[in-house]
Amino acid sequence: MSDIKFNTIEEAIADFKAGKMVIAVDDDDLENEGSLLVAGEFATPEVINFMATNAKGLITMPISEEVARQLGLEALIWQGSDGEPSVSTVSFDKADAPTGISAQDRSATVIAATKADAKPEDFRMPGHMFPKVARQGGVLKRTGFTEAAVDLAVMAGLRPVGLCCDILDEDGFVGKLPDLVEFAKKYDLKLITIADMIQYRRKTECFVSREAEADFPTHYGHFRIFGYCIMELFNNRAKELFQSSDIVNVAYEVKAYSIALKDNKLHLFLTWLICPEIFNSNLNTCNKYLLVIIIIKVKSKS
Numbered sequence: 001m002s003d004i005k006f007n008t009i010e011e012a013i014a015d016f017k018a019g020k021m022v023i024a025v026d027d028d029d030l031e032n033e034g035s036l037l038v039a040g041e042f043a044t045p046e047v048i049n050f051m052a053t054n055a056k057g058l059i060t061m062p063i064s065e066e067v068a069r070q071l072g073l074e075a076l077i078w079q080g081s082d083g084e085p086s087v088s089t090v091s092f093d094k095a096d097a098p099t100g101i102s103a104q105d106r107s108a109t110v111i112a113a114t115k116a117d118a119k120p121e122d123f124r125m126p127g128h129m130f131p132k133v134a135r136q137g138g139v140l141k142r143t144g145f146t147e148a149a150v151d152l153a154v155m156a157g158l159r160p161v162g163l164c165c166d167i168l169d170e171d172g173f174v175g176k177l178p179d180l181v182e183f184a185k186k187y188d189l190k191l192i193t194i195a196d197m198i199q200y201r202r203k204t205e206c207f208v209s210r211e212a213e214a215d216f217p218t219h220y221g222h223f224r225i226f227g228y229c230i231m232e233l234f235n236n237r238a239k240e241l242f243q244s245s246d247i248v249n250v251a252y253e254v255k256a257y258s259i260a261l262k263d264n265k266l267h268l269f270l271t272w273l274i275c276p277e278i279f280n281s282n283l284n285t286c287n288k289y290l291l292v293i294i295i296i297k298v299k300s301k302s
Contacts, residue, residue, distance in 0.1 A: 004028060004181055007190040009155075009200040015190050017156035021047065023167070023184050024148045025177060027195040033166065034180040035145040036189075039153045040161030043110035045103040047163065052103070054187070057166025057174075060088075061110055061131045062149040064160035068133050071113060072120030075133065086132070086144070093127030100128040114159040134160070140201055143194045151197060 012022045019042035025034040036055045038047055040063075051059050068075070073089035093100035094109040109129045112122055134150040135142040149162030167175040167183055175183065184191040216223040 012190045012192045013155050016152045023191045027193045036165045037149045038163045039158045040110050040114045043163045045107045048103040051165035055165040056168040059165045062146040062162040063131050089131040091126040092123045095124050114161045139197050
């Protein structure tokens with residue numbers, strides 16, 4: 001463990017929103033590597049030139065799955081160094097970029113990709129920008145720099161597109177944490193950890209939502225049935241979360257928990273029956289959630 005002082009996630013979000021670059025590392029281990037991140041909407045020629053000149057690593061473009069589909073980018077799946085599948089796409093340029101490789105052309109490509117009305121015809125493939133697709137769930141699902149860039153953009157209220165560049169040391173080797181600290185000081189940049197991002201998201205976001213409730217009369221008595229959805233990344237904590245007493249109204253007596261496991265027929269049926277709004281006639285949407293059914297017996301009045 002190091003005694004290096006990192007910036008807060010709130011500070012990093014503020015800088016991201018203001019168009020400034022941020023350095024992210026995994027955690028405070030001295031051997032960890034780091035990347036320079038910036039929101040795609042602020043990928044100016046000056047920013048790209050700074051990354052190429054000072055960070056010196058490969059410049060990639062983290063994007064969300066939604067943006068990848070919007071731009072019609074073909075996925076290329078490969079095995080990451082962490083053993084997790086990593087998704088890149090075909091490289092691309094803005095269709096009218098003269099060369100594609102200049103800082104000005106790369107800036108134009110990235111900024112065009114951030115537009116809400118961007119479409120595949122606006123670009124040509126292959127090109128000189130290298131999109132990487134962030135896992136749905138961000139750093140809570142995969143602790144990568146791609147996910148960190150997209151998460152920071154979203155938390156800053158920006159489009160889920162970023163720019164990422166690995167930082168190399170003066171000899172061309174991958175920079176370690178002491179090098180990154182000096183880099184941050186030299187260029188007055190915020191330095192954060194993905195570990196802190198994970199904690200921040202867990203504290204500030206809600207991952208459980210009540211989607212529906214209904215009367216549930218049975219031969220054994222009168223019940224109320226509640227349907228909750230949990231993001232897939234928290235499936236393994238479902239029982240722990242739903243045994244928390246603060247979600248159960250004191251007017252009821254808990255009689256049963258019924259947890260419908262992802263992808264089985266019972267889950268699909270209950271999703272359709274209790275939460276048709278998330279079923280949407282598409283079985284693929286069910287893969288994003290764990291549906292938890294809580295059945296509570298109404299206490300009879302004395």
